[in-house]
Amino acid sequence: xxxxxxxxxxxxxxxxRFYIGTPNELEILHGLxxxxxxxxxxxxxxxxxxxxxxxxxIIGALxxxxxxxxxxxxxxxxxxxxxxxxxxxxxxIGFVFxxxxxxxxxxxxxxVELPMLYAGMGSKERIKRAKELLELVEMSDRAxxxxxxxSGGQKQRIAIARSMANNPSIILADEPTGALDSKTGHxxxxxxxxxxKEQGKTIVLxxxxxxxxxxxxxxITLSDGNIVSDEKMSGNAVYTLNETVKEEKPETESxxxxxxxxxxxxxxxxx
Amino acid sequence: MxxxxxxxxxxxxxxxxxxxxxxxxxxxxxxxxxxxxxxTMGTIVEKGLAGVVTDLGVNNLVEIFxxxxxxxxxxxxxxxxxxxxxxxEQLMTRFSGELxxxxxxxxxxxxxxxxxxxxINMTVYGYNSxxxxxxxxxxxxxxxxxxxxxQGQKSVCVIPDDLALKLYGSPENAIGEILSxxxxxxxxxxAVVGVYKYKQSAFGGVFSxxxxxxxxxxxxxxxxxxxxxxxxxxxxxxxxxxxxxxxxEFGEYVNERYYKDNNSYEVMCYTMAExxxxxxxxxxxxxxxxxxxxxxxxxxGGIGVMNxxxxxxxxxxxxxxxxxxxxxxxSAIRIQFIVESVIICAIGGLIGIIAxxxxxxxxxxxxxxxxxxxxxxxxxxxxxxxxxxIFFGYYPANRAAKLDPIEALxxx
Numbered sequence: 301x302x303x304x305x306x307x308x309x310x311x312x313x314x315x316x317r318f319y320i321g322t323p324n325e326l327e328i329l330h331g332l333x334x335x336x337x338x339x340x341x342x343x344x345x346x347x348x349x350x351x352x353x354x355x356x357x358i359i360g361a362l363x364x365x366x367x368x369x370x371x372x373x374x375x376x377x378x379x380x381x382x383x384x385x386x387x388x389x390x391x392x393i394g395f396v397f398x399x400x401x402x403x404x405x406x407x408x409x410x411x412v413e414l415p416m417l418y419a420g421m422g423s424k425e426r427i428k429r430a431k432e433l434l435e436l437v438e439m440s441d442r443a444x445x446x447x448x449x450x451s452g453g454q455k456q457r458i459a460i461a462r463s464m465a466n467n468p469s470i471i472l473a474d475e476p477t478g479a480l481d482s483k484t485g486h487x488x489x490x491x492x493x494x495x496x497k498e499q500g501k502t503i504v505l506x507x508x509x510x511x512x513x514x515x516x517x518x519x520i521t522l523s524d525g526n527i528v529s530d531e532k533m534s535g536n537a538v539y540t541l542n543e544t545v546k547e548e549k550p551e552t553e554s555x556x557x558x559x560x561x562x563x564x565x566x567x568x569x570x571x
Numbered sequence: 572m573x574x575x576x577x578x579x580x581x582x583x584x585x586x587x588x589x590x591x592x593x594x595x596x597x598x599x600x601x602x603x604x605x606x607x608x609x610x611t612m613g614t615i616v617e618k619g620l621a622g623v624v625t626d627l628g629v630n631n632l633v634e635i636f637x638x639x640x641x642x643x644x645x646x647x648x649x650x651x652x653x654x655x656x657x658x659x660e661q662l663m664t665r666f667s668g669e670l671x672x673x674x675x676x677x678x679x680x681x682x683x684x685x686x687x688x689x690x691i692n693m694t695v696y697g698y699n700s701x702x703x704x705x706x707x708x709x710x711x712x713x714x715x716x717x718x719x720x721x722q723g724q725k726s727v728c729v730i731p732d733d734l735a736l737k738l739y740g741s742p743e744n745a746i747g748e749i750l751s752x753x754x755x756x757x758x759x760x761x762a763v764v765g766v767y768k769y770k771q772s773a774f775g776g777v778f779s780x781x782x783x784x785x786x787x788x789x790x791x792x793x794x795x796x797x798x799x800x801x802x803x804x805x806x807x808x809x810x811x812x813x814x815x816x817x818x819x820e821f822g823e824y825v826n827e828r829y830y831k832d833n834n835s836y837e838v839m840c841y842t843m844a845e846x847x848x849x850x851x852x853x854x855x856x857x858x859x860x861x862x863x864x865x866x867x868x869x870x871x872g873g874i875g876v877m878n879x880x881x882x883x884x885x886x887x888x889x890x891x892x893x894x895x896x897x898x899x900x901x902s903a904i905r906i907q908f909i910v911e912s913v914i915i916c917a918i919g920g921l922i923g924i925i926a927x928x929x930x931x932x933x934x935x936x937x938x939x940x941x942x943x944x945x946x947x948x949x950x951x952x953x954x955x956x957x958x959x960x961i962f963f964g965y966y967p968a969n970r971a972a973k974l975d976p977i978e979a980l981x982x983x
Contacts, residue, residue: 362896362976383900390898401893405587418898419574462897544770 308373308469309336309359313360316354316525328354330525331368336470336504341496341526343513346522353474355522356506359427360472361388373469390418394463399473400455402447408458409443416464433461436468437491453484460491462570470502471495477512504544581853581911584883592915595879598872599919600655600926603956605865608934613858613943615935620847620854630784631671631810633818634841636803643835652786652836653800658829662806664957665824669817672701672807677791682754682784686738693734693782695754697791702766705807712742712764720764720787728761729785731769742766750784755794761786814842872919873959881910891971892979901910905972911963920956924949 316329323401326352336342340567341464346352357363358370361377364385370377372392380388389395394415402411421429434440447455456476463471473492477485489512495501505516514533521529585592591602600640614756637652662672684691703715720727735745752761767785792799806821808814818840825838884891891904924944932941944952 357977360896383823386895386898386900389896395896397858397893397980401889401896403893405583415893415897418894418900418903423576466898 306338307335308338310371313368317366331526339500339502341503341516341519343507343516344520345508350522351525352506352522356474360393361385373486378415390415391466392469394468394471396463396473396476398478400459402455404447407444411458412462419466433464437461452480453487456488470504472504474506487545506546577906577910580907581914584872584911595915596878596919598875599916599956600923602869602872603920603923603952604927605868607924609861609865610929611931611942611944612934616854630844631808631814632843633806635838637836638839640835640837645835650800653802654804656799668814669808670806671809672704674702674705674805675699675801677797679755679790679791679794682752684752693784696783697788698785699788699929710770711766711768713746715765716787721789724789724793726761727764729765729767730763731782733769734782735766814844818842821934873963876912876915877963880964884967884971888979888982891974892976895976901972907963908968908971913960916956916960920953924952
């Protein structure tokens with residue numbers, strides 16, 4: 301990715317403090333600054349307690365920095381009120397969660413429609429777009445299925461389609477493969493790569509899996525609320541589309557979340 | 572997000588928890604149905620009372636009767652204590668602007684006849700010619716008792732249509748026939764001159780049919796050797812007269828004019844209108860008290876709705892977090908839960924109305940009448956139950972709307 305591309309995310313001395321009753325003040329982020337250019341696939345890695353989740357919440361406009369400015373596509377998020385934040389989340393950010401977070405008792409299609417519903421899009425247009433998105437993640441035949449009728453990998457693909465609904469500026473993926481076995485996880489990663497390559501989507505991947513991070517353009521490593529390294533990978537050479545990852549070992553030593561869960565049912569959707 | 576989508580969303584939420592939604596609704600159903608039941612029964616009782624008024628003829632009936640004075644000397648009634656034809660005549664002249672008709676009667680007693688090996692029971696009354704106006708009896712065939720019959724003490728009678736049908740096949744055939752019956756200690760014969768329409772009273776239909784036979788009052792008096800004095804008389808005023816007010820003046824006048832020197836008796840006036848007003852008031856009070864109780868059950872139902880909505884919000888915390896992450900503004904979350912609670916209450920309200928009308932009419936069977944609440948009452952009941960939905964749904968919905976998305980997403 302060329303450096304001179306316009307920055308879509310601009311982080312300028314971001315501090316996050318939690319006040320748990322004076323004088324106790326807990327500083328989680330100690331003035332982070334970084335830019336993410338439009339169209340970059342960046343991963344943010346770090347152990348538990350590194351401030352990764354806090355940073356993710358700020359990037360996702362779920363939370364505001366205590367100090368510092370965060371610009372997303374030219375908008376200073378730090379200045380927005382609740383209502384404007386929800387509009388930013390709706391139109392500019394596509395969330396993909398570790399546990400999929402599809403709305404239960406609602407079809408895959410309706411789940412994909414949801415962000416468009418909140419954006420006030422008409423029903424016909426919504427259904428058309430949702431169907432296109434399901435096509436994109438190769439889930440057209442599951443449009444009318446309920447989440448509990450789908451495997452983990454399938455759910456995550458629906459969730460990715462949902463994140464793309466309002467054509468957001470960035471996709472924010474929080475451990476998207478964390479609840480999947482390695483094979484299914486890899487298929488999900490394939491979709492991100494496809495969105496990145498074919499549609500030029502800016503993708504922010506939050507993970508502690510170094511191997512996944514290595515597939516991306518750039519790795520920002522957090523530790524104790526500071527950026528300890530920010531390295532560009534050599535092009536995309538690390539990743540080739542049909543490469544199969546034989547095994548995945550936890551790369552970071554410290555915590556249980558890094559253990560890749562095996563989803564027995566997900567074997568089916570290995571295609 | 573439009574209104575229809577909110578409703579569909581809420582319905583989907585309710586469908587997922589059918590049993591719970593129904594149990595929650597039950598509180599509203601019981602509350603609304605009891606309110607509707609009470610109003611329906613109230614309407615029925617009012618209709619029944621209105622029926623009594625029409626049965627007994629009139630709103631402008633004034634009945635005057637004699638009663639003992641508090642410091643009465645005698646306990647026996649003498650002819651001089653009672654109304655005579657002369658007094659009545661004078662009163663009719665004095666109050667010709669107010670009094671339209673007068674009804675006097677002389678009961679003869681029960682009569683029987685045998686027809687087709689069946690005993691037919693009758694009650695014979697002697698009436699004057701004005702009587703037909705008092706009980707607003709519809710004359711189907713022939714004529715009513717007239718002055719000539721009374722002057723001549725004629726043996727004529729007016730019979731009800733169902734008796735005419737039974738004895739002569741039709742009201743037409745009855746005219747001119749001779750009705751012979753055993754009455755006042757002997758067999759008497761009467762020529763049928765008229766047939767009137769029998770009206771079942773609002774509270775009737777319980778006892779076996781006893782036919783009322785009308786004969787001239789003079790004839791009746793002669794049969795049982797009664798004297799022409801009355802302890803009570805019914806008057807009918809003109810329509811535009813305020814009966815309650817008039818009855819007071821009338822009573823005072825009669826006491827002043829005829830009973831001033833009577834040391835034992837005086838007169839009292841009684842109006843149907845006054846009686847019905849007080850009965851209506853009692854019914855209104857009872858209805859009011861019952862409505863308060865029903866209102867309390869509705870309140871309890873509403874609290875049930877609030878309780879379930881709070882549970883629902885807690886259960887769906889994560890879903891709320893996801894919706895917020897996907898860009899749902901607080902208002903959308905709030906509306907989602909309010910609509911859900913309003914739908915519970917509206918459906919409960921509708922079922923409650925139907926149940927209430929049915930139960931109310933079941934009670935109405937006693938009065939042999941039925942009632943359907945007005946469209947207005949239904950609209951009020953449904954809007955009221957929806958208002959309960961909004962009122963009791965607001966707090967849980969607001970709680971959902973104000974959830975912190977980060978906390979909500981983390982909720983297990």
